[in-house]
Amino acid sequence: MSAVTCVDLCKTYRQGEVDIKALDHVSIEIAEGGFVCLSAPSGGGKTTLLNAIGGLDKPDSGEVYIAGRRIDNLSKGELADLRLRQIGFVFQAFNLIPVLTARENVEFVMQVQGVPAADRGQKALEILEEVGLEGLEDRRPADMSGGQQQRVAVARAIVSQPALILADEPTANLDSKTADGLMDLFRHLNEHHNTTFVIATHDKRVMAYAKRLIRMLDGRIVEDIDQDAS
Amino acid sequence: MHRVAILLRLAWRNLWRNHRRTAIMLMAVVLGAWAMIFMTALMRGMVTEVVKDGISALPGHVQVHHPDFSDDPSIANLIPRSDADLQRRFADAGFVQWATRVRVPAVITSEYDSRGVTLLGIDPQQERGLTFVDYDSVDGRFLESTDDPGIVIGAKLARTLNTELGKRIVLMSQDPDNDIADRGFRIVGIFHANVTAFEEAFVFAGKSTVQELLRIGDRVSEVVVLGEDYRDVEPVYARTLALVDGDVKVERWNELDPYLGSMLGVMDGFVLVWIVVIFLALSFGLVNTLVMAVFERVREIGLMLALGMRPVNILGQIVIESLMLLALGLAIGTALSWATVQPIKDGIDISIVGEGLDMWGMSSTLYPELLLSDVILANVVVLILGFLASLSPAWRASHYEPIEAITKV
Amino acid sequence: MNLVFRLAWRNLWRHPKRTWLTTGAMVFSNTLLVFMIALQFGMYGLMIDNTLQAFTGHMQIQAPGYIDDQKMRQTVPDVVPLADSLRDQLGSDTIAARGMAFALASSEDRSYGIAVFGVEPRFEQNVSTIPSLVTEGRFLEGTDAAEIVIGAALARNLKVAPGDELTLLGSGRDGSFAAVVVRIAGVFESGVADFDRSIAEIPLGLFQDVFYMEGSGHQVVVNAPAIDAVPELEARVAALLPADGNLVLHDWDALQPGLKQAIKADMSSAFFMYGILVILVAFSVLNTQLMSVLERTHEFGIVMALGLRPGRLGRLVLLETAIMGILGLLLGAIAGGVLTYYLGITGFSYPGMEEMAAKFNLPARFYPQVTLPTLLIGPGIVFAFTILAALYPALRLHRLHPVEAMRAV
Numbered sequence A: 001m002s003a004v005t006c007v008d009l010c011k012t013y014r015q016g017e018v019d020i021k022a023l024d025h026v027s028i029e030i031a032e033g034g035f036v037c038l039s040a041p042s043g044g045g046k047t048t049l050l051n052a053i054g055g056l057d058k059p060d061s062g063e064v065y066i067a068g069r070r071i072d073n074l075s076k077g078e079l080a081d082l083r084l085r086q087i088g089f090v091f092q093a094f095n096l097i098p099v100l101t102a103r104e105n106v107e108f109v110m111q112v113q114g115v116p117a118a119d120r121g122q123k124a125l126e127i128l129e130e131v132g133l134e135g136l137e138d139r140r141p142a143d144m145s146g147g148q149q150q151r152v153a154v155a156r157a158i159v160s161q162p163a164l165i166l167a168d169e170p171t172a173n174l175d176s177k178t179a180d181g182l183m184d185l186f187r188h189l190n191e192h193h194n195t196t197f198v199i200a201t202h203d204k205r206v207m208a209y210a211k212r213l214i215r216m217l218d219g220r221i222v223e224d225i226d227q228d229a230s
Numbered sequence B: 001m002h003r004v005a006i007l008l009r010l011a012w013r014n015l016w017r018n019h020r021r022t023a024i025m026l027m028a029v030v031l032g033a034w035a036m037i038f039m040t041a042l043m044r045g046m047v048t049e050v051v052k053d054g055i056s057a058l059p060g061h062v063q064v065h066h067p068d069f070s071d072d073p074s075i076a077n078l079i080p081r082s083d084a085d086l087q088r089r090f091a092d093a094g095f096v097q098w099a100t101r102v103r104v105p106a107v108i109t110s111e112y113d114s115r116g117v118t119l120l121g122i123d124p125q126q127e128r129g130l131t132f133v134d135y136d137s138v139d140g141r142f143l144e145s146t147d148d149p150g151i152v153i154g155a156k157l158a159r160t161l162n163t164e165l166g167k168r169i170v171l172m173s174q175d176p177d178n179d180i181a182d183r184g185f186r187i188v189g190i191f192h193a194n195v196t197a198f199e200e201a202f203v204f205a206g207k208s209t210v211q212e213l214l215r216i217g218d219r220v221s222e223v224v225v226l227g228e229d230y231r232d233v234e235p236v237y238a239r240t241l242a243l244v245d246g247d248v249k250v251e252r253w254n255e256l257d258p259y260l261g262s263m264l265g266v267m268d269g270f271v272l273v274w275i276v277v278i279f280l281a282l283s284f285g286l287v288n289t290l291v292m293a294v295f296e297r298v299r300e301i302g303l304m305l306a307l308g309m310r311p312v313n314i315l316g317q318i319v320i321e322s323l324m325l326l327a328l329g330l331a332i333g334t335a336l337s338w339a340t341v342q343p344i345k346d347g348i349d350i351s352i353v354g355e356g357l358d359m360w361g362m363s364s365t366l367y368p369e370l371l372l373s374d375v376i377l378a379n380v381v382v383l384i385l386g387f388l389a390s391l392s393p394a395w396r397a398s399h400y401e402p403i404e405a406i407t408k409v
Numbered sequence C: 001m002n003l004v005f006r007l008a009w010r011n012l013w014r015h016p017k018r019t020w021l022t023t024g025a026m027v028f029s030n031t032l033l034v035f036m037i038a039l040q041f042g043m044y045g046l047m048i049d050n051t052l053q054a055f056t057g058h059m060q061i062q063a064p065g066y067i068d069d070q071k072m073r074q075t076v077p078d079v080v081p082l083a084d085s086l087r088d089q090l091g092s093d094t095i096a097a098r099g100m101a102f103a104l105a106s107s108e109d110r111s112y113g114i115a116v117f118g119v120e121p122r123f124e125q126n127v128s129t130i131p132s133l134v135t136e137g138r139f140l141e142g143t144d145a146a147e148i149v150i151g152a153a154l155a156r157n158l159k160v161a162p163g164d165e166l167t168l169l170g171s172g173r174d175g176s177f178a179a180v181v182v183r184i185a186g187v188f189e190s191g192v193a194d195f196d197r198s199i200a201e202i203p204l205g206l207f208q209d210v211f212y213m214e215g216s217g218h219q220v221v222v223n224a225p226a227i228d229a230v231p232e233l234e235a236r237v238a239a240l241l242p243a244d245g246n247l248v249l250h251d252w253d254a255l256q257p258g259l260k261q262a263i264k265a266d267m268s269s270a271f272f273m274y275g276i277l278v279i280l281v282a283f284s285v286l287n288t289q290l291m292s293v294l295e296r297t298h299e300f301g302i303v304m305a306l307g308l309r310p311g312r313l314g315r316l317v318l319l320e321t322a323i324m325g326i327l328g329l330l331l332g333a334i335a336g337g338v339l340t341y342y343l344g345i346t347g348f349s350y351p352g353m354e355e356m357a358a359k360f361n362l363p364a365r366f367y368p369q370v371t372l373p374t375l376l377i378g379p380g381i382v383f384a385f386t387i388l389a390a391l392y393p394a395l396r397l398h399r400l401h402p403v404e405a406m407r408a409v
Helices: A046-053 A076-086 A102-113 A117-130 A146-159 A176-193 A204-209 B002-015 B019-057 B083-091 B155-160 B196-201 B207-214 B234-243 B258-296 B298-306 B311-344 B351-360 B372-398 B402-407 C003-012 C016-056 C079-090 C121-127 C152-158 C193-198 C204-210 C227-240 C257-294 C297-305 C310-346 C353-359 C372-399 C402-407
Strands: A002-015 A018-031 A035-039 A061-066 A087-090 A164-168 A196-201 A212-217 A220-226 B062-065 B097-109 B114-122 B151-154 B168-174 B180-191 B202-206 B222-226 B249-252 C059-062 C095-106 C111-119 C134-137 C147-151 C165-171 C177-188 C199-203 C219-222 C248-251
Touching: A002 A046, A002 A196, A018 A046, A018 A061, A018 A196, A018 A212, A018 A220, A035 A046, A035 A176, A035 A204, A046 A061, A046 A164, A046 A196, A076 A087, A076 A102, A076 B311, A087 A146, A102 A117, A102 A146, A102 B002, A117 A146, A146 A164, A146 A176, A164 A176, A176 A196, A176 A204, A196 A204, B002 B311, B019 B258, B019 B311, B019 B372, B019 C257, B062 B234, B083 B097, B083 B222, B097 B207, B097 C095, B097 C111, B097 C165, B114 B155, B114 B196, B114 B207, B114 C095, B114 C111, B151 B155, B151 B168, B151 B196, B155 B180, B155 B196, B168 B207, B168 C111, B180 B207, B196 B202, B202 B207, B222 B234, B234 B249, B258 B298, B258 B311, B258 B372, B258 C016, B258 C257, B258 C353, B298 B311, B298 B402, B311 B372, C003 C310, C016 C227, C016 C257, C016 C310, C016 C372, C059 C227, C079 C095, C079 C219, C079 C227, C095 C121, C095 C152, C095 C204, C111 C152, C111 C193, C111 C204, C134 C152, C147 C152, C147 C165, C147 C193, C152 C177, C152 C193, C177 C204, C193 C199, C199 C204, C227 C248, C257 C297, C257 C310, C257 C372, C297 C310, C297 C402, C310 C372
Parallel strands: A035 A196, A035 A212, A087 A164, A164 A196, B114 B202, B151 B180, C111 C199, C147 C177
Antiparallel strands: A002 A018, A002 A061, A212 A220, B062 B222, B062 B249, B097 B114, B097 B168, B097 B222, B151 B202, B168 B180, C059 C219, C059 C248, C095 C111, C095 C165, C095 C219, C134 C177, C147 C199, C165 C177
């Protein structure tokens, strides 16, 4: 079964006097264990597609399936549950809840899911160690660097072992060394946990890591390259 | 449970993010809570004093009279049965205290002046502690028996009559045939009352002495009955009703003195209105604080929604934050009101407006009365109304679109 | 419009919700204050008028000491000529002489101790409402006629009606026995039960004969056209009295000391409540203005770097507060005025008020009046505290360093 299926998605935004077609009859299928980069210039539709897949935004028409389940017609509450249990998110910035420490931020999703405290604490520590943040568990976001914050965000995204992780410009605010570290981490998770990654980016370094690269322009898919094969 | 725990933690930490704003709001809530409870304690104290004084002047919680007595409190409207019969009926009924008394209007004349008064023919043993007169603080002595030949009058009356202890006065009233009944008495005692008007209005003589003077045989005007608590008068009323026949009227204290009767109800209403008014004055600041807090946190609220937190939990988080602020303020305010009542609980002297208080029926010492029920009422009302007031900003927060909120700068 | 004003205005509406909530707190308190103060002062006015106009009058000329003891022998000699000359010299008819004695009033069936007033039938109606409250029969006519008007409750209790005879028994000025038979001319009903049960009036000439007054009386009542005119009239009357100190002039405050103190007692609790409301509003303003200053730290840093002095920024903050305050004042005064006006037409009452009001000679429904002072006192004080509350955030600006401020987010 494919992890993500989009069928004929359309979405139009109105900006001032003009209509902008953010998605123009987009259909893609992403297999389980995929590591996909969506690349497009600003306004090319990659964030819109990512949000549609994550159930954060509804397409005007077309269908979205996650692990075989149609999601574009779900209620807000059902979408919230879907995001909570099946999808991990890493955003460009402002990823963390400022009043919670690194560890509490990682625990947050599990806590909302209802995982018992004992399991939660241990698991959060393990994951933080895995992303290389050992010793920083009790810092609040304001006391961490951008890269450290993004790592916490990744830790939070993977901690409940979702099948799908969506990342929107995860490296935008990072220097190249930190960005490489983050991508290595993504690949590592992809290979060891078979987690599907969909990453929206216009960062060339990130695209280099992708197994599959989908280029978009003006809401349409213009190129779909299987880089693993090459 | 876990969800509640995370909501509590988030709410608590968010509360202290803008500590200045929270501190100011907290101070306002503390002041409001203190004012609610402290003021209520003072007012309750006043009302209790008024009612107690009023009841001690009646006296008793329930009284039995001839049906026409309230309109025409005279010799003509005696209870249509003998005192001996009444004594027998009431003796073993288990009341806290009770007494039968003759109560008639009279004119008291000294060698200098005369005044209209209410003459009470009493049994001093039965009346001890029931009447407003403290036997032990009487100048001279109080009456000793029902056939005591002396009379006890108030200090103010003694002054206006230009008379004093040991002097003689003449009491004039009428007998049932409307013949003048008069007799000289020696003043054996002069009493002091905390409501000056009582000192002018009432004079006391022995019941048998008065019965003989008025030529009414073994008859009395009223039975006064004291129960456990004036707030709970019904049991005493019912028991009294069972002891008498239909030819007399049994009345509760709040019927005997409608002014007193209305006070407790008015007071209850006032307490609630006062609490609500203070809350409303606070609520603008409270809602303001929440609106600003939500406004500042739009992005993180969006994040939490994007991560899959349900809108209802966002709502819960804001409401909990608001309730925490209120609960903290209420706790401090309640403690503060308790602390401010402590030093004055033995009474504060407000005699600076003493005669005015006399007019309201109050004595010039105020004993604040901090009732648990009022404390609970204030706390519960504030929490409930606070919950309702928080719903609007919390609702708004929970209905952000996650992507819009998260991208908002 | 001035640039600074425009700036302040626009700043205010950056967060419309916050501004409205803060203004809302003011409007709420102001509305309440306007209404409460109108109600309160209206009631005090009625209490004073009803109490004084019924009988006491605005001021009285008496013998020294009479006010405390009310003894028969503390007389005003030649009271009628004195009243006549005062009427003459002051050009006023609202002056009347009285005598007062306690007596036993007996009908065929009953006797009661009452206060008997000797009054001038021609002038009494100018200083007392009793003549106009006669519901049966008529008021007194001749100055020497053997007639009497009594209260309705007394008439009921004595079982008499106009035309019947009453015997008055008492003691005269010299302590001798005084008695007279009078015919009931009329019955008055004031609605105050105690009053209607205990007061009677006879012509002053008859009174002087019966009680051996030898031309004297006990009081000359002088009424001013309105309560505000009392001090001025008081000075004029005092100037006309002989300087030998045998006569004294008491104003209503001395005659009814309870009245003013009752008002004072009530006022002090009311002002406590108003004070709390005002302080809560001040907290609300403090919170809002402090937030608004803190969130503009960056912006203030820039304009200070450009060379603007902190003092001018402080004035800007105060101006913003003042605009908000004026908005609150106007809206609150209007809302309070409308509410008061509306209740002035429909009348205001609450459960239990009837019993309470009766005790203070007040009607059961109350019609508050809108006046300029009642409209402006409360809102004015709220405005003052609003500005006071904004001082702290405004003064904080002096501690701001431009470079650090610009670094703030």
